[in-house]
Amino acid sequence: MAQSVLTIDLGAICANWRALAAMNAGETGAVVKANAYGLGAGKVAKALADAGARTFFVALAEEGVTIRKALGPGPTICVFGGHMQGDAPLLRDANLVPMINSIDQMLRHVEALPGHPFGIQLDSGMNRLGMEPAEWTALREIALSQKPVLVMSHLACADEPNHGMNAFQLQTFHQMTDGIEAPRSLSATGGTILGADYHFDMTRPGIGLYGGLPFVDALPVVSLSIPVIQVRDVNPGESVGYGNSWVARVSSRIATISAGYADGIIRAMGPKAFVWAGETRCKIVGRISMDLIGVDVGPVKDMPDTVELLGRHQSIDTLADAAGTIGYEILTSLGSRYERRYIDG
Amino acid sequence: MAQSVLTIDLGAICANWRALAAMNAGETGAVVKANAYGLGAGKVAKALADAGARTFFVALAEEGVTIRKALGPGPTICVFGGHMQGDAPLLRDANLVPMINSIDQMLRHVEALPGHPFGIQLDSGMNRLGMEPAEWTALREIALSQKPVLVMSHLACADEPNHGMNAFQLQTFHQMTDGIEAPRSLSATGGTILGADYHFDMTRPGIGLYGGLPFVDALPVVSLSIPVIQVRDVNPGESVGYGNSWVARVSSRIATISAGYADGIIRAMGPKAFVWAGETRCKIVGRISMDLIGVDVGPVKDMPDTVELLGRHQSIDTLADAAGTIGYEILTSLGSRYERRYIDG
Numbered sequence: 001m002a003q004s005v006l007t008i009d010l011g012a013i014c015a016n017w018r019a020l021a022a023m024n025a026g027e028t029g030a031v032v033k034a035n036a037y038g039l040g041a042g043k044v045a046k047a048l049a050d051a052g053a054r055t056f057f058v059a060l061a062e063e064g065v066t067i068r069k070a071l072g073p074g075p076t077i078c079v080f081g082g083h084m085q086g087d088a089p090l091l092r093d094a095n096l097v098p099m100i101n102s103i104d105q106m107l108r109h110v111e112a113l114p115g116h117p118f119g120i121q122l123d124s125g126m127n128r129l130g131m132e133p134a135e136w137t138a139l140r141e142i143a144l145s146q147k148p149v150l151v152m153s154h155l156a157c158a159d160e161p162n163h164g165m166n167a168f169q170l171q172t173f174h175q176m177t178d179g180i181e182a183p184r185s186l187s188a189t190g191g192t193i194l195g196a197d198y199h200f201d202m203t204r205p206g207i208g209l210y211g212g213l214p215f216v217d218a219l220p221v222v223s224l225s226i227p228v229i230q231v232r233d234v235n236p237g238e239s240v241g242y243g244n245s246w247v248a249r250v251s252s253r254i255a256t257i258s259a260g261y262a263d264g265i266i267r268a269m270g271p272k273a274f275v276w277a278g279e280t281r282c283k284i285v286g287r288i289s290m291d292l293i294g295v296d297v298g299p300v301k302d303m304p305d306t307v308e309l310l311g312r313h314q315s316i317d318t319l320a321d322a323a324g325t326i327g328y329e330i331l332t333s334l335g336s337r338y339e340r341r342y343i344d345g
Numbered sequence: 346m347a348q349s350v351l352t353i354d355l356g357a358i359c360a361n362w363r364a365l366a367a368m369n370a371g372e373t374g375a376v377v378k379a380n381a382y383g384l385g386a387g388k389v390a391k392a393l394a395d396a397g398a399r400t401f402f403v404a405l406a407e408e409g410v411t412i413r414k415a416l417g418p419g420p421t422i423c424v425f426g427g428h429m430q431g432d433a434p435l436l437r438d439a440n441l442v443p444m445i446n447s448i449d450q451m452l453r454h455v456e457a458l459p460g461h462p463f464g465i466q467l468d469s470g471m472n473r474l475g476m477e478p479a480e481w482t483a484l485r486e487i488a489l490s491q492k493p494v495l496v497m498s499h500l501a502c503a504d505e506p507n508h509g510m511n512a513f514q515l516q517t518f519h520q521m522t523d524g525i526e527a528p529r530s531l532s533a534t535g536g537t538i539l540g541a542d543y544h545f546d547m548t549r550p551g552i553g554l555y556g557g558l559p560f561v562d563a564l565p566v567v568s569l570s571i572p573v574i575q576v577r578d579v580n581p582g583e584s585v586g587y588g589n590s591w592v593a594r595v596s597s598r599i600a601t602i603s604a605g606y607a608d609g610i611i612r613a614m615g616p617k618a619f620v621w622a623g624e625t626r627c628k629i630v631g632r633i634s635m636d637l638i639g640v641d642v643g644p645v646k647d648m649p650d651t652v653e654l655l656g657r658h659q660s661i662d663t664l665a666d667a668a669g670t671i672g673y674e675i676l677t678s679l680g681s682r683y684e685r686r687y688i689d690g
Binding site: 286 | 346347348378379380382383404405406407408425426427429430431432446447449450468470471472473474477501502504505508510572574575577579583584585586587588589599601603605606607609611612613631634635636637639650669670671673674677678681682
């Protein structure tokens with residue numbers, strides 16, 4: 001088989017959820033948007049529900065429908081995108097809770113689905129989703145009279161504990177919500193780690209569940225094993241891959257492995273990334289192609305049938321550094337061509 | 346709906362195939378690996394078969410099985426990865442033709458599937474897949490006696506017509522194959538454009554079918570429409586998005602649109618990319634998040650419900666420039682969360 005194998009440890013995801021839940025006194029939800037950060041929304045949500053999670057968050061109503069099918073009735077499923085034009089049948093049939101982002105969305109919601117549960121999303125400074133302070137002031141009384149199930153906002157800089165934006169957004173959120181009856185939520189993984197001031201009634205971890213920074217102690221969740229198609233000797237002066245961008249300076253031994261940027265191995269990481277052949281770290285050489293990557297396996301004693309790109313030796317954040325991005329994008333880029341194997345919780 | 350819509354023009358794919366086929370006298374195959382560059386392997390292969398393509402190329406045997414299901418018996422389906430350990434049942438049951446890359450693969454093939462069709466892949470200098478000249482010399486007689494259906498190699502620098510590597514690989518391929526009876530193939534899209542010397546008996550276009558460079562006259566194939574969730578006024582000094590990386594210098598009007606790097610909108614393009622609101626080009630501001638992007642819509646007169654990231658105003662190659670990559674990676678990154686709409690050929 002030339003098909004790579006992505007192993008997803010549902011037990012580790014649940015353990016990470018429990019560890020984050022133990023940090024705060026309130027309820028701990030779970031963010032499963034973007035197909036649970038690429039790891040399989042249905043399976044991940046089911047495992048987390050079995051572990052005790054009762055509230056789930058997605059970006060789109062369509063994603064909420066997938067989660068509802070996996071979980072059945074019972075758990076609360078909140079939609080960050082709110083109530084968009086045309087969403088009413090999805091929200092109603094799958095019993096989803098839109099996080100209302102604007103007066104427009106509020107009007108749409110009460111007109112299309114009177115009495116249907118909703119939450120409120122407030123903008124505390126990120127200027128991305130949610131009502132501005134002035135908009136909220138105008139709507140607040142009438143919205144609260146309809147009993148929102150959650151009032152939330154989102155931090156822009158929670159990955160940087162010392163960033164002044166955190167305290168600014170905390171203060172703004174207090175100003176916008178102090179004294180209300182509805183449960184409140186401000187923090188995802190980063191805010192959970194910032195401490196009790198940021199926890200309110202519900203936290204909403206995402207990346208921490210999936211083994212990524214800023215949750216330093218997260219258990220790793222994914223490992224990726226890539227088959228070796230062939231190994232060849234390359235003479236000094238010969239090039240490897242597209243554009244002749246890598247030229248051997250000395251006699252080299254090059255493995256061609258069976259994955260590429262079509263599998264979400266971001267092309268930009270080529271010049272800086274490594275794979276592991278057993279216990280030996282091996283440099284990627286030449287440009288990453290769509291389905292294939294060249295690797296310098298000169299130092300490898302016994303060449304294995306597969307190499308490891310993610311796993312025991314290399315985390316999503318290390319790989320993200322090589323690609324000039326963040327672990328989140330490494331996860332959400334993971335391709336559909338992998339065989340996915342799940343380790344149960 | 347907050348779900349973005351990706352429209353794929355199968356008619357344009359077929360027209361591009363016909364245009365590339367008209368450039369050469371031999372057979373023109375079609376590369377449909379990586380889920381037809383992200384556009385849907387089954388639908389694309391079916392449309393191309395209806396347009397007249399008889400030979401299809403994939404990277405993995407598993408992909409070949411998908412194509413066989415879509416096409417039924419008849420067309421030839423070649424697997425670039427060759428015959429890997431464990432592939433025999435897939436190759437046999439789906440009647441796939443492995444492109445044998447090494448003596449090891451040749452031995453595996455004749456042992457596991459004696460008499461089953463195969464092709465030969467030669468390395469003419471890219472050092473990625475295929476037999477080296479010395480390996481080929483050792484195997485040539487016995488391999489040719491088994492009547493391979495195709496003998497092929499692949500160009501490393503065909504996107505650069507003046508690169509000396511092209512002539513070098515052409516000469517090497519001639520040296521390795523002149524005088525054999527089996528049909529020969531050297532070129533994908535780039536080599537097809539290089540001219541008749543590079544065509545041999547079969548060309549194998551991939552990117553040109555899907556509207557990308559180096560086929561300058563390719564019809565565009567994809568368009569991507571992203572819903573606007575909300576629009577807000579932002580005061581000078583306020584920031585937008587994660588990490589406060591963008592700060593408004595003047596009073597601004599910012600739209601939040603419903604797609605992000607989880608949809609394959611590569612995070613690195615943020616500082617350089619634009620979307621189109623009707624006929625107005627609008628700059629992306631702040632970091633691209635997983636599901637959301639901020640856009641400066643100040644210049645827009647009548648704000649539409651959706652904006653265009655790919656389509657009439659902006660090609661995959663223009664977007665690739667913004668991301669520091671190539672059009673191929675823009676295509677293969679296109680996310681699974683889009684609603685896909687097909688325009689028939």
